[in-house]
Amino acid sequence: xxxxxxxxxxxxxxFTVFAGCSSKQARSGSxxxxxxxxxxxxxxxxxxxxxxxxxxxxxxxxxxxxSHDDDAHKQDQLFDxxxxxxxxxxxxxxxxxxxxxxAVRKAKVAGIPSFLIDRExxxxxxxxxxxxxxxxxxxxxxxxxxxxxxKGKGNYIELLGRESDTNAxxxxxxxxxxLDKYDGLKLVGQQSANWSQTEAFDKVQTMIQANxxxxxxxxxxxxxxxxxxxxxxxxxxxxxxVVGFDGSPDALAAIRTGDMKATALQPAAxxxxxxxxxxxxxxxxxxxxxxxxxxxxxxxxxxxNADQFxxxxxxx
Numbered sequence: 001x002x003x004x005x006x007x008x009x010x011x012x013x014x015f016t017v018f019a020g021c022s023s024k025q026a027r028s029g030s031x032x033x034x035x036x037x038x039x040x041x042x043x044x045x046x047x048x049x050x051x052x053x054x055x056x057x058x059x060x061x062x063x064x065x066x067s068h069d070d071d072a073h074k075q076d077q078l079f080d081x082x083x084x085x086x087x088x089x090x091x092x093x094x095x096x097x098x099x100x101x102x103a104v105r106k107a108k109v110a111g112i113p114s115f116l117i118d119r120e121x122x123x124x125x126x127x128x129x130x131x132x133x134x135x136x137x138x139x140x141x142x143x144x145x146x147x148x149x150x151k152g153k154g155n156y157i158e159l160l161g162r163e164s165d166t167n168a169x170x171x172x173x174x175x176x177x178x179l180d181k182y183d184g185l186k187l188v189g190q191q192s193a194n195w196s197q198t199e200a201f202d203k204v205q206t207m208i209q210a211n212x213x214x215x216x217x218x219x220x221x222x223x224x225x226x227x228x229x230x231x232x233x234x235x236x237x238x239x240x241x242v243v244g245f246d247g248s249p250d251a252l253a254a255i256r257t258g259d260m261k262a263t264a265l266q267p268a269a270x271x272x273x274x275x276x277x278x279x280x281x282x283x284x285x286x287x288x289x290x291x292x293x294x295x296x297x298x299x300x301x302x303x304x305n306a307d308q309f310x311x312x313x314x315x316x
Contacts, residue, residue, distance in 0.1 A: 033061045034082035035091045038070050043248050044268055047312045051272040052091050059280050072099035079103040083110045089279040093118045097166040115275040120166050129278050131271050131294045135167050138264030138298030139174025142243050145262040146218055149241045153184030154215030157207050159200050160192040161220035171220045193224045200227025208235055216241040222251035222263055229259045247301055247312050255306045264298040268312035
């Protein structure tokens, strides 16, 4: 009986291994790429999704596009959906550096590789690629132009991004690595507007009531910068220098009209295409041929070159 029992156990193990292999083979043959972004309403994230989906279809894949709205729980549900649909790969702009680790790990355990764009997670070895803009470099470019425009002196306020987003912390560090070297510059107000135009409008209105004598606003993204412009105009402060970060269509338009003075353009289109290309290579060869973490430099956009860019990329 013991020998017969052992034979059954061995046979069961063989079937288990075979079933596991079959599952992985079925998944590796999948032609679905799941694209998960924060929001379809934000032009930056929409550009990521549009470029990634176009490239994936060009390479012969089917595509699903969903947004998590910066909600880690919703993101987790979208990962469950991708796993249930046996996606070949996931392209992700995540909902939080810490909050997203478990979801990416869950996909990896299920045999689905994740390729992160725009935002990093606080763990390596879970995603295959993390391709992000060089936020520190871009922030320093913007801050240097801000200093030049202010001639190294004046009162200014800063709008911070979402606290859970690594990019927000990196950008403010980049700003202050430059700004804090100038004794003539005085930070008179600093608040988070959570990447939101509406919140930025409200926060700037509040801050300029307490400090009406300001010469500049530096914002962690263009959406907040545009909100700041509206608040300043409503208060009759049309000569305040406003700079942002992202290179959004709204910001480029504001730079052309003089409402904003500069932004750092993130190459969202390039990064999204890189992620899909690396996913395709990984699925075919088992390697991307690149390190997990990849930084892509930003470009300073001012009135002199604003006409050269569109949809987060240089015009062709």
